[in-house]
Amino acid sequence: MNFTFSEDERAFEAEVETFLRDKLPPEIAARTHRGEEIGKADTERWQAILSQKGWLAPTWPVEHGGADWDPVKHYLYDAAACRAGAPRTVPFGVNMLGPVLIAFGTPAQQQHYLPRILNGKDWWCQGYSEPGAGSDLASLRTRAEQDGDYYIINGQKTWTTLGQYANNIFCLVRTRASGKPQEGISFVLVDLDTPGVEMQPIKLIEGGHEVNEVFFTDARVPVANRVGEENKGWTIAKYLLGHERTGIAGVGLSTHALTRLKAVARQQTRNGKPLIEDPLFSSKIAEVEIDLAAMTITNLRMLTQSQGSPGPEASMLKIKGTVIHQTLNDLARRALGPAAAPFPAEALAANLALVEDTQARNAARYFNNRKLSIFGGSNEIQRNILSAMTLGNRR
Amino acid sequence: MNFEPTSERRMISDALARLLADHSDVSSRDETAFQAPYSRTKTWQALSEMGAFAALAHESAGGFGGEGFDIATVFEALGRALCPEPVLAQLLSIQLLTHVGDSSVNNALTGATRYALAWEEPDTWFDIERIDTQATTENGNILITGRKSVVYGAPAAQRYLVLAKFEGDLALFDVDADTVERHSYAMIDGGGAAELFFRATPATLLINDARAPLQLALDAGALALCAEAVGIMDVLRDTTRDYLGTRKQFGAHIGRFQALQHRFVDLSIEIEQARSITQLAASRLGDTEGSRSVSMAKHLIGRVGQLVAEESIQMHGGIAMTWEYTVSHYAKRLTMIDHQLGDRDQHLQRVMQTL
Numbered sequence: 001m002n003f004t005f006s007e008d009e010r011a012f013e014a015e016v017e018t019f020l021r022d023k024l025p026p027e028i029a030a031r032t033h034r035g036e037e038i039g040k041a042d043t044e045r046w047q048a049i050l051s052q053k054g055w056l057a058p059t060w061p062v063e064h065g066g067a068d069w070d071p072v073k074h075y076l077y078d079a080a081a082c083r084a085g086a087p088r089t090v091p092f093g094v095n096m097l098g099p100v101l102i103a104f105g106t107p108a109q110q111q112h113y114l115p116r117i118l119n120g121k122d123w124w125c126q127g128y129s130e131p132g133a134g135s136d137l138a139s140l141r142t143r144a145e146q147d148g149d150y151y152i153i154n155g156q157k158t159w160t161t162l163g164q165y166a167n168n169i170f171c172l173v174r175t176r177a178s179g180k181p182q183e184g185i186s187f188v189l190v191d192l193d194t195p196g197v198e199m200q201p202i203k204l205i206e207g208g209h210e211v212n213e214v215f216f217t218d219a220r221v222p223v224a225n226r227v228g229e230e231n232k233g234w235t236i237a238k239y240l241l242g243h244e245r246t247g248i249a250g251v252g253l254s255t256h257a258l259t260r261l262k263a264v265a266r267q268q269t270r271n272g273k274p275l276i277e278d279p280l281f282s283s284k285i286a287e288v289e290i291d292l293a294a295m296t297i298t299n300l301r302m303l304t305q306s307q308g309s310p311g312p313e314a315s316m317l318k319i320k321g322t323v324i325h326q327t328l329n330d331l332a333r334r335a336l337g338p339a340a341a342p343f344p345a346e347a348l349a350a351n352l353a354l355v356e357d358t359q360a361r362n363a364a365r366y367f368n369n370r371k372l373s374i375f376g377g378s379n380e381i382q383r384n385i386l387s388a389m390t391l392g393n394r395r
Numbered sequence: 396m397n398f399e400p401t402s403e404r405r406m407i408s409d410a411l412a413r414l415l416a417d418h419s420d421v422s423s424r425d426e427t428a429f430q431a432p433y434s435r436t437k438t439w440q441a442l443s444e445m446g447a448f449a450a451l452a453h454e455s456a457g458g459f460g461g462e463g464f465d466i467a468t469v470f471e472a473l474g475r476a477l478c479p480e481p482v483l484a485q486l487l488s489i490q491l492l493t494h495v496g497d498s499s500v501n502n503a504l505t506g507a508t509r510y511a512l513a514w515e516e517p518d519t520w521f522d523i524e525r526i527d528t529q530a531t532t533e534n535g536n537i538l539i540t541g542r543k544s545v546v547y548g549a550p551a552a553q554r555y556l557v558l559a560k561f562e563g564d565l566a567l568f569d570v571d572a573d574t575v576e577r578h579s580y581a582m583i584d585g586g587g588a589a590e591l592f593f594r595a596t597p598a599t600l601l602i603n604d605a606r607a608p609l610q611l612a613l614d615a616g617a618l619a620l621c622a623e624a625v626g627i628m629d630v631l632r633d634t635t636r637d638y639l640g641t642r643k644q645f646g647a648h649i650g651r652f653q654a655l656q657h658r659f660v661d662l663s664i665e666i667e668q669a670r671s672i673t674q675l676a677a678s679r680l681g682d683t684e685g686s687r688s689v690s691m692a693k694h695l696i697g698r699v700g701q702l703v704a705e706e707s708i709q710m711h712g713g714i715a716m717t718w719e720y721t722v723s724h725y726a727k728r729l730t731m732i733d734h735q736l737g738d739r740d741q742h743l744q745r746v747m748q749t750l
């Protein structure tokens with residue numbers, strides 16, 4: 001074992017840092033550091049810059065325009081990008097649909113859609129969940145009935161993240177009502193401009209708009225937009241879950257969150273001393289730092305050792321990674337004391353922030369990130385997966 | 396020992412529940428909780444008429460309650476209804492005005508004069524020893540200079556009770572709200588607060604050495620917050636229990652999954668602990684163990700509150716992440732109670748100092 005980075009890896013890190021210094025627009029970085037929504041235009045602007053460098057889809061194979069990074073490089077990039085305040089790459093096209101098309105798409109679908117993901121022509125959103133189908137995704141009820149060369153789609157999707165910016169949605173739909181629920185699902189691509197597709201915003205706990213409901217009423221979608229075989233959509237969904245491991249632990253984000261936490265704990269004073277010198281508080285920071293140090297290694301070890309074969313590691317990384325991130329958010333909120341109270345948008349607008357503007361949204365961030373243990377397969381569902389894998393279904 | 400509330404307190408509790416029921420759906424709460432002045436005149440008057448403020452002071456001061464259990468009764472009901480009205484600001488002020496001994500307390504008890512207690516500053520972090528606002532005498536007039544921060548209820552207040560250094564003491568002053576530069580905002584969990592800027596602002600001296608009365612008032616305030624939290628926790632527990640019994644996934648109510656069952660009962664146990672420590676603090680408010688007991692309660696409420704808020708959201712899944720569903724607002728309020736009148740660490744430190 002050797003836990004030092006190779007010369008190659010160090011050179012790569014230096015390249016990343018230079019790139020971020022030269023190419024990341026400072027006003028975008030400032031907004032990321034303040035925890036503001038980045039919005040459509042600036043997200044697209046940054047993703048175009050990344051794409052030009054060939055780093056928008058680093059895990060794709062080179063022949064499709066990816067960079068084929070290994071987990072170490074991915075980690076180094078991620079940590080540097082979070083430090084610098086680069087916006088997160090919107091995952092739906094790059095990390096979700098891309099790999100699906102590469103594995104299951106027809107050559108025509110690959111040639112049409114993959115370049116459009118890389119050049120920013122398409123913004124994808126994910127239409128899996130429904131009001132009645134959350135953890136039990138296979139119970140989804142949005143129907144697609146074939147009519148000649150078209151599917152007629154009726155039903156509702158919900159929790160569609162950043163759907164308001166998207167022009168396309170990939171959906172799991174029911175194409176067969178009989179048999180096992182998992183065996184009647186298909187994966188289809190839907191242009192959001194299709195007549196009969198409507199989107200409505202959902203306001204989240206902290207007041208932000210990042211998720212939506214999508215309604216389908218007799219929406220006609222070409223059968224050619226199906227990915228993979230009919231009624232085999234579940235295989236695709238499972239493939240994605242297993243392959244969505246890189247970045248699932250959020251180590252880069254948490255590492256940056258720890259830096260921010262220490263910064264605010266140095267700025268704030270309680271009982272006349274910097275908060276970071278108060279053992280009740282600093283012991284909590286130290287604990288989460290220890291957890292994160294372990295997670296950094298767990299993450300790299302699991303991703304490096306288990307390439308290819310989806311095993312229990314994705315669930316382990318998801319559970320522990322999200323808990324660590326939520327703990328950091330919790331402490332960052334508590335570090336503000338009374339100053340956590342103002343509704344950040346209003347307090348910032350009135351220029352009354354009681355703390356640095358990069359910390360003013362700590363409470364909002366804490367509330368918003370309660371989502372981390374709910375979405376992407378809730379932490380309970382991840383535990384079910386893990387216990388089935390490790391204990392078997394012993395009764 | 397007797398654990399039953401008196402019939403008077405039960406009546407107050409029921410009356411408050413009825414009164415507040417009209418205002419507690421999310422959309423009508425939004426109008427009060429997130430729009431200046433973060434209070435609705437009609438609700439405030441109704442609270443006054445049913446005696447919600449008079450219940451906060453002793454008979455000797457013109458009220459009809461004032462015991463720890465009276466305060467807890469009122470605030471538990473406010474918590475249950477997630478009421479954003481700044482009753483806490485009025486409570487803190489009533490507590491201090493009862494030490495002044497003039498008629499101002501009567502106007503506070505009817506709610507006719509609305510007060511806010513301006514004690515915290517950007518650097519005090521709940522510590523009265525760090526108050527740095529200064530009062531000086533010029534030509535026989537007292538003038539106050541300084542900034543007060545996150546003053547609850549200030550946007551709707553007509554008068555401020557202000558803590559400032561004066562002739563070597565920590566003194567209490569009365570200030571006309573119209574003479575102060577005020578920047579109001581909503582709090583993240585709803586309700587209003589403000590930053591106040593005093594610039595040689597005229598003031599009337601009420602209490603020369605206000606340390607002891609201030610500590611008593613803050614104890615009463617912290618107890619009130621504990622009781623409010625208990626009311627909120629009861630609602631979150633009931634709502635979560637109902638949801639576990641209605642939401643179906645995998646062909647069963649999610650309450651059938653043991654992973655959730657155990658967590659739900661753990662949460663119920665902790666809520667009972669929170670209720671008990673709050674009752675203990677209520678029973679001791681004002682006696683020699685009062686301040687320490689309140690700190691014990693406020694600490695435990697901080698810990699349990701976070702658990703209940705987080706677990707309620709988690710066991711609901713995505714729906715509790717939405718603004719539209721009341722659980723998110725209850726959870727936010729419960730969380731932010733740990734940011735008012737001393738957080739869990741600070742109250743733990745107070746308990747640690749007197750082991």
Ligand SMILES: Cc1cc2nc3c(=O)[nH]c(=O)nc-3n(C[C@H](O)[C@H](O)[C@H](O)COP(=O)(O)OP(=O)(O)OC[C@H]3O[C@@H](n4cnc5c(N)ncnc54)[C@H](O)[C@@H]3O)c2cc1C
Nearest residue numbers: 128129134135159161371375378380652709710711712713
């Ligand atoms: C902010 C946010 C963004 C999202 N973005 C998207 C998106 O872009 N696209 C998309 O398709 N979806 C998205 N989702 C949906 C997300 O994937 C679901 O919320 C998630 O799958 C949980 O489903 P649910 O909310 O219906 O909760 P439920 O499935 O109803 O679960 C409720 C509770 O029961 C628990 N539970 C359920 N089954 C079991 C069991 N068998 N054993 C033990 N516990 C169980 C859950 O863990 C949870 O605690 C998003 C959600 C949120 C909150």
